[in-house]
Amino acid sequence: MEQGLGSESIPASGSVDKSRVLNVRPLRSLVPIFPSPPGMSSISSPQASPFVCVPPTGPFPPGVAPFFPFVIPTESQRSAERNPYGNNSIPSPVPITSFRTPTPHYSGAANGNTSRKSSRSRTAGVQSQPEDDGYSDSQNQSDTYLSSFSMHVTSAENTSKLGRKKGNSQRKTKSVREDNTSARDVDIESVANDFLTSFNLSGFDTIRRADGDNESVTYILMIYSLLRRRLTQIEDSKDATPGVTRRPDLRAGTILMNKGIRTNVTKRVGAVPGIEVGDIFFFRMELCLVGLHAPSMAGIDYMSLKISLDEEPVAVSIVSSGSYEDNVEDGDILIYSGQGGLLRRDKNVTDQKLERGNLALEKSLHRGNEVRVIRGMKDEASQSGKVYVYDGLYKIQESWVEKGKSGCNVFKYKLIRAAGQPEAFTLWKSIQQWKQGTTSRVGVILPDLTSGAESLPVSLVNDVDHEKGPAYFIYLPSLKYLKPADSRQPSLSCTCRGGCQPGDLNCHCIQKNGGALPYTSLGVLLSYKSLIYECGPSCLCPPNCRNRISQAGLKVRLEVFRTKDKGWGLRSWDPIRAGAFICEYAGEVIDKSTEKEFGSETEDYIFDATRTFEPLEIMPENSDDSQKIPFPLVISAKNGGNVARFMNHSCTPKVYWQPVLREESYLHIAFFAISHIPPMQELTYDYGTVRSGKAEPRRKKCRCESPKCRGYFY
DNA sequence: GAAAAATCATGGAT
DNA sequence: CATCCATGATTTTT
Numbered sequence: 224m225e226q227g228l229g230s231e232s233i234p235a236s237g238s239v240d241k242s243r244v245l246n247v248r249p250l251r252s253l254v255p256i257f258p259s260p261p262g263m264s265s266i267s268s269p270q271a272s273p274f275v276c277v278p279p280t281g282p283f284p285p286g287v288a289p290f291f292p293f294v295i296p297t298e299s300q301r302s303a304e305r306n307p308y309g310n311n312s313i314p315s316p317v318p319i320t321s322f323r324t325p326t327p328h329y330s331g332a333a334n335g336n337t338s339r340k341s342s343r344s345r346t347a348g349v350q351s352q353p354e355d356d357g358y359s360d361s362q363n364q365s366d367t368y369l370s371s372f373s374m375h376v377t378s379a380e381n382t383s384k385l386g387r388k389k390g391n392s393q394r395k396t397k398s399v400r401e402d403n404t405s406a407r408d409v410d411i412e413s414v415a416n417d418f419l420t421s422f423n424l425s426g427f428d429t430i431r432r433a434d435g436d437n438e439s440v441t442y443i444l445m446i447y448s449l450l451r452r453r454l455t456q457i458e459d460s461k462d463a464t465p466g467v468t469r470r471p472d473l474r475a476g477t478i479l480m481n482k483g484i485r486t487n488v489t490k491r492v493g494a495v496p497g498i499e500v501g502d503i504f505f506f507r508m509e510l511c512l513v514g515l516h517a518p519s520m521a522g523i524d525y526m527s528l529k530i531s532l533d534e535e536p537v538a539v540s541i542v543s544s545g546s547y548e549d550n551v552e553d554g555d556i557l558i559y560s561g562q563g564g565l566l567r568r569d570k571n572v573t574d575q576k577l578e579r580g581n582l583a584l585e586k587s588l589h590r591g592n593e594v595r596v597i598r599g600m601k602d603e604a605s606q607s608g609k610v611y612v613y614d615g616l617y618k619i620q621e622s623w624v625e626k627g628k629s630g631c632n633v634f635k636y637k638l639i640r641a642a643g644q645p646e647a648f649t650l651w652k653s654i655q656q657w658k659q660g661t662t663s664r665v666g667v668i669l670p671d672l673t674s675g676a677e678s679l680p681v682s683l684v685n686d687v688d689h690e691k692g693p694a695y696f697i698y699l700p701s702l703k704y705l706k707p708a709d710s711r712q713p714s715l716s717c718t719c720r721g722g723c724q725p726g727d728l729n730c731h732c733i734q735k736n737g738g739a740l741p742y743t744s745l746g747v748l749l750s751y752k753s754l755i756y757e758c759g760p761s762c763l764c765p766p767n768c769r770n771r772i773s774q775a776g777l778k779v780r781l782e783v784f785r786t787k788d789k790g791w792g793l794r795s796w797d798p799i800r801a802g803a804f805i806c807e808y809a810g811e812v813i814d815k816s817t818e819k820e821f822g823s824e825t826e827d828y829i830f831d832a833t834r835t836f837e838p839l840e841i842m843p844e845n846s847d848d849s850q851k852i853p854f855p856l857v858i859s860a861k862n863g864g865n866v867a868r869f870m871n872h873s874c875t876p877k878v879y880w881q882p883v884l885r886e887e888s889y890l891h892i893a894f895f896a897i898s899h900i901p902p903m904q905e906l907t908y909d910y911g912t913v914r915s916g917k918a919e920p921r922r923k924k925c926r927c928e929s930p931k932c933r934g935y936f937y
Numbered sequence: 938g939a940a941a942a943a944t945c946a947t948g949g950a951t
Numbered sequence: 952c953a954t955c956c957a958t959g960a961t962t963t964t965t
Contacts, residue, residue: 521961
């Protein structure tokens with residue numbers, strides 16, 4: 224059924240090269256595929272609570288994750304869930320069900336709706352074909368994935384019932400939008416399906432949905448990131464009819480929510496497994512998906528807690544984002560305003576009422592439970608948009624009512640941060656001050672080791688030992704080709720004087736990239752590719768062209784710092800969002816004639832682009848092998864290089880490298896963030912392994928301290 | 938600056 | 952009383 228759908232809604236798929244399907248290697252999938260138990264959607268709250276005999280300060284020490292043991296529902300429970308009326312007869316107090324569990328909404332919306340709409344989509348698909356060309360290449364490709372893998376998703380989805388929510392909005396939608404717009408929705412849906420199946424991702428099993436761990440959280444965030452960027456790209460390329468995906472962030476979020484690709488669905492007081500204090504997020508939807516803060520918009524998340532017979536709401540997390548007049552002066556204290564009362568479209572400002580979130584906060588004050596605090600602040604990297612920092616657990620100390628600016632009553636809650644947690648928000652404040660110069664960074668050896676060669680200064684810092692700095696080298700901001708590149712191929716440049724535009728198919732550089740720019744409008748790399756093409760020296764586009772991201776210089780404030788046991792390392796003062804460009808690997812290109820000179824005795828500061836690294840989940844490695852790097856590139860940063868030469872190896876890195884070809888003959892190496900990187904976390908990448916046939920450099924002991932550490936690197 | 942969006946809780950209806 | 956359904960409250964984001 225799904226196969227039929229795929230070929231129906233995307234007419235071009237008739238021309239798909241079936242042989243590709245056979246080449247698709249099974250990708251690493253995170254979890255085995257479990258169809259969700261049919262009764263999942265009817266869980267309700269039984270009686271007993273483990274909280275009854277527990278001090279109000281919370282059932283577990285701070286920082287220690289959840290009170291839920293990892294319980295697989297027993298057979299009796301499961302059958303009880305299947306029979307909703309049997310709920311009350313569950314005899315034993317089982318922790319996992321002792322709280323009101325939100326009904327999971329992973330409805331079959333995606334499949335159900337698409338199939339219903341598919342007949343309409345056929346005509347619309349034809350109409351929109353010219354525009355579709357903007358991304359049809361990649362779409363067709365993933366289409367092959369769809370046909371080969373979709374069965375998993377379909378079967379998993381169909382077991383759950385159709386989301387009424389979805390049906391609801393659909394009805395509204397129909398009256399407002401034209402027919403062909405809703406048919407475009409199908410496009411998005413199928414793109415999303417393609418996308419997900421290309422990861423062989425069929426959803427999370429119920430256990431992983433209920434309680435997360437580090438792996439699930441990062442994985443979900445990666446998927447979200449990629450899907451969101453993908454939808455953004457589609458929105459981009461369809462400039463003729465804007466508004467297809469007005470809010471890619473929300474769109475990507477709901478798709479994943481509906482498919483159950485989320486975690487920590489079980490609401491909980493206190494720490495959330497898989498999420499650490501200091502973690503950063505760029506969208507509210509991300510908070511929903513990982514279960515840190517469930518409401519997609521509201522600032523207060525709460526749950527009802529059963530105490531003996533009574534039920535009362537307690538707050539579990541809040542987002543302070545600047546909509547209200549919160550006081551954030553002191554880093555460990557937060558004066559938080561209650562919700563409501565703000566001016567709405569028709570009404571005026573009103574007094575806040577002691578209900579919902581406000582009531583929950585009040586109850587939490589008396590109960591003394593810990594409340595997670597997420598602080599949102601302006602993202603300086605992008606004009607619009609915010610960064611959210613998980614600032615850990617707080618307790619409410621007092622509450623009062625005061626007159627707001629508008630003269631209406633506003634609830635205020637004073638929250639105090641629990642002691643013993645890693646720095647998060649306070650670190651941001653310090654960094655702000657370093658930048659302003661109001662306080663100085665401890666241990667600075669050089670304020671700018673690039674001596675102005677980069678657009679932003681790079682400090683050299685040592686607050687660990689007495690080492691005065693790395694051995695002398697010349698700072699090169701970019702890769703130096705010693706010999707003029709041999710022009711075996713005529714350079715194919717572009718003539719986009721105003722900068723390359725997403726939909727412009729006449730642009731050679733876009734053509735080389737398969738019909739779509741590899742970057743989003745924010746300059747974020749869409750996804751890893753074995754090779755991407757940027758504009759080069761003879762292109763007519765300006766330096767700020769969107770297809771010159773890796774040439775535009777540093778965008779984040781970096782520092783080279785002394786690590787505890789790995790020599791010098793690199794980290795950033797600014798938060799870095801997933802996919803963002805960090806820097807290139809600068810140095811001197813080593814060609815065959817000079818190779819001897821560098822020889823094997825100088826293994827340090829050598830970058831070998833023929834190395835391979837363990838592919839990450841975010842890389843649905845396309846079987847398309849045509850785009851390999853055009854020639855082996857080896858860079859030496861021994862005598863001269865940039866910040867990249869200080870990046871250490873890690874077996875679970877935050878950064879990966881990506882070959883970038885500028886015109887036909889200039890190959891560069893650019894580094895991009897794998898996931899969101901909070902400030903001051905060391906930037907590391909996987910040094911990879913040497914292609915077989917080449918001499919192995921000597922092994923070095925790896926000190927990355929990750930659970931997946933291989934123990935050594937080259 | 939307006940408009941649109943998604944989620945969950947809530948309360949009324951069945 | 953349990954379940955179903957519709958609506959409201961929330962505020963972020965482009």
